[in-house]
Amino acid sequence: MRVCIVGCGAVGGLFAAHLATLEEAEVWAYDVGAEHVAAINRDGLRVTGRAEILAPVNARTDAGQIPPCEFGIVATKAMFTAEAIAATAGIFADGAVCSVQNGVGNEELIAEFVPRVIRGTTFPAGRVVAPGVVQMDTGGDTWIGPFEERPAGSGEIEALAQALTRGGMATGALADARGAQWTKVIFNAASNPLGALTGLTHGRLCELPATRELISGLVREGVAVATALGITLDSDPDALIDHAAEVAYDHRSSMLQDALAHRRTEIDAINGGIVRFGAQTGVPTPLNEAIVALVAAMEHAWTSQPPAEAE
Amino acid sequence: MAISRVCVIGAGTIGSLLAGHLASVCEVSVLTRRSEHAALLRERGLRVSGKHELAAEVFATDDPAELAPFDVGIIACKALDLELTASRLAGRARGATMMTVQNGLGAEAVLARHGAWPIISAVTFMSGIRHSDVHVEYELDTATWMGPWAQTATPYALVQELAELMLSAGLEAEAMEDLLPAQWSKLIFNSAINTVAALTELPHVGSFAQEREFGDLGRLVHGLIDEGVAVAAAAGVTLHDDPWEMNVLAVARGETAHSDYAHRPSMLEDVLARRATEIEFITGALVREAARVGVAVPLSTAMYRLVRARETSWEPSRAQAVV
Numbered sequence: 001m002r003v004c005i006v007g008c009g010a011v012g013g014l015f016a017a018h019l020a021t022l023e024e025a026e027v028w029a030y031d032v033g034a035e036h037v038a039a040i041n042r043d044g045l046r047v048t049g050r051a052e053i054l055a056p057v058n059a060r061t062d063a064g065q066i067p068p069c070e071f072g073i074v075a076t077k078a079m080f081t082a083e084a085i086a087a088t089a090g091i092f093a094d095g096a097v098c099s100v101q102n103g104v105g106n107e108e109l110i111a112e113f114v115p116r117v118i119r120g121t122t123f124p125a126g127r128v129v130a131p132g133v134v135q136m137d138t139g140g141d142t143w144i145g146p147f148e149e150r151p152a153g154s155g156e157i158e159a160l161a162q163a164l165t166r167g168g169m170a171t172g173a174l175a176d177a178r179g180a181q182w183t184k185v186i187f188n189a190a191s192n193p194l195g196a197l198t199g200l201t202h203g204r205l206c207e208l209p210a211t212r213e214l215i216s217g218l219v220r221e222g223v224a225v226a227t228a229l230g231i232t233l234d235s236d237p238d239a240l241i242d243h244a245a246e247v248a249y250d251h252r253s254s255m256l257q258d259a260l261a262h263r264r265t266e267i268d269a270i271n272g273g274i275v276r277f278g279a280q281t282g283v284p285t286p287l288n289e290a291i292v293a294l295v296a297a298m299e300h301a302w303t304s305q306p307p308a309e310a311e
Numbered sequence: 312m313a314i315s316r317v318c319v320i321g322a323g324t325i326g327s328l329l330a331g332h333l334a335s336v337c338e339v340s341v342l343t344r345r346s347e348h349a350a351l352l353r354e355r356g357l358r359v360s361g362k363h364e365l366a367a368e369v370f371a372t373d374d375p376a377e378l379a380p381f382d383v384g385i386i387a388c389k390a391l392d393l394e395l396t397a398s399r400l401a402g403r404a405r406g407a408t409m410m411t412v413q414n415g416l417g418a419e420a421v422l423a424r425h426g427a428w429p430i431i432s433a434v435t436f437m438s439g440i441r442h443s444d445v446h447v448e449y450e451l452d453t454a455t456w457m458g459p460w461a462q463t464a465t466p467y468a469l470v471q472e473l474a475e476l477m478l479s480a481g482l483e484a485e486a487m488e489d490l491l492p493a494q495w496s497k498l499i500f501n502s503a504i505n506t507v508a509a510l511t512e513l514p515h516v517g518s519f520a521q522e523r524e525f526g527d528l529g530r531l532v533h534g535l536i537d538e539g540v541a542v543a544a545a546a547g548v549t550l551h552d553d554p555w556e557m558n559v560l561a562v563a564r565g566e567t568a569h570s571d572y573a574h575r576p577s578m579l580e581d582v583l584a585r586r587a588t589e590i591e592f593i594t595g596a597l598v599r600e601a602a603r604v605g606v607a608v609p610l611s612t613a614m615y616r617l618v619r620a621r622e623t624s625w626e627p628s629r630a631q632a633v634v
Contacts, residue, residue, distance in 0.1 A: 197510050198620040199621060200620055208620055208623060210616035210619055214613055214617070217613070268526075275525065289530070290534070290613060292525075292526045293530060294511055294531065294617075296526055297507070297513050297518065297528045298511040298512060300513060301511055
């Protein structure tokens, strides 16, 4: 099985390293970070933290040097999806490409470039701590299924799920993977940007009645859009949010970390995705649209001002 | 009655601008919170730069008992400090008329609990930059609007006289028989602009009026303003100015006057300095008024909650203790 990971950052790195532990897998990676790519080719790709792996991965900054692959796994930040798949489309002329990114709308973009697409949702997370080294902070499952408009075959989806599971990334193949994806995006849309806008951790946001109510307002809009799309969520996002408040009270959302570092956020794929699908189905999403405008304006403010002192 | 003695209570930016100008046409005393501030003002006087260059001599004190009698007192402290400031004046300045210039709604009622003074309501659009205790820069020379507060028998002629006095001192001022329409226009404008600026850390730039596409900031600003306009209508107030037009004009003025200039709304200044904001008096007042008249204001409620939550982030918490 020949696989190419598109975007070999934290999440992409976890997929690449786990797959590369398998005898039968030949793993390639496309990434724009030259230093990271050089380190992977020189020393192998290392995972530390919740898993300890050192595995051989063929990394390239030039997609033209990567041979045709049966599978692609796109793991870039959502704002780079179109760019990344445009650059790598040739590798997957006869392959199936799976998104494991945040937000909704990535599969639609990928389907403009490749013939067969897999919808994916993943929970493991980590960070790149040095060139060639990914620290795995959290584990969790991955769910994959056909992208309805340009579906991959059930056989190949099953084969990818089994390979990932054998490699140590527990993955389930589903006939309809939308429920898992929308549950996650609704969760993220309701909690991540509020952290970025207020500076509060997930636990604090849930403890204050005012922000907890705002979270529920955002969840209600997301659930209404999912319902209009005919999607059955795989769990109640409000309950997941309360659970996370207990087990991850001090968690600063990735969007809050982006805000503190003045990095671009994935707001457009997360809350923006809910707003776009809401518009398509005639479901009003005024709170999510307000959040998109606020976070986009916050990003605009960073471009004209230097970052604050690191805390 | 001829106004010849004015006391400015609270010498922040607005108070300093008022005192610095009025001292050229009448006797001005200043009541400060800090004794060092009063001492510096007595010693060095008050400098105004920017739109006008003035050097004013003022009597200043931090002790209300030291104030000589005055005809008009202008309460120029922040809305958050009003309760304390008003309590320091209780039982004093009998015979004086008081004017409030705080942002938001409700300042007059707070003041009235501490004394039977006739009250003038005012909203001010002028702005400045406070460089030190004794130096303020006059930034925007826009008007102060004033009118008799309906709950006290304040003669309109006195309001007109005070407006004339301010005009003769070089300030922009206008007397109105009913200030509520103007006060509400400013409240709705302020609520939208201040909360958006405070949360995004963006000064009042052109994007606040841009509403072409999905996600454009002007769409949110317009939505917030529409909610405020609906509340005003339900409360029976006909607005003096369209708050959306105020936003468009303010942005245009900022951009044409200096290309790199954009006003930082006070709530943004407060957030950057990690101070308590005036959210309760502005958006809080609007949201409560909306509930009273039965108008749904989901966007304003969301902004109110977010700014309150942001203030909470400066307070020590379990989370920050761990980091």
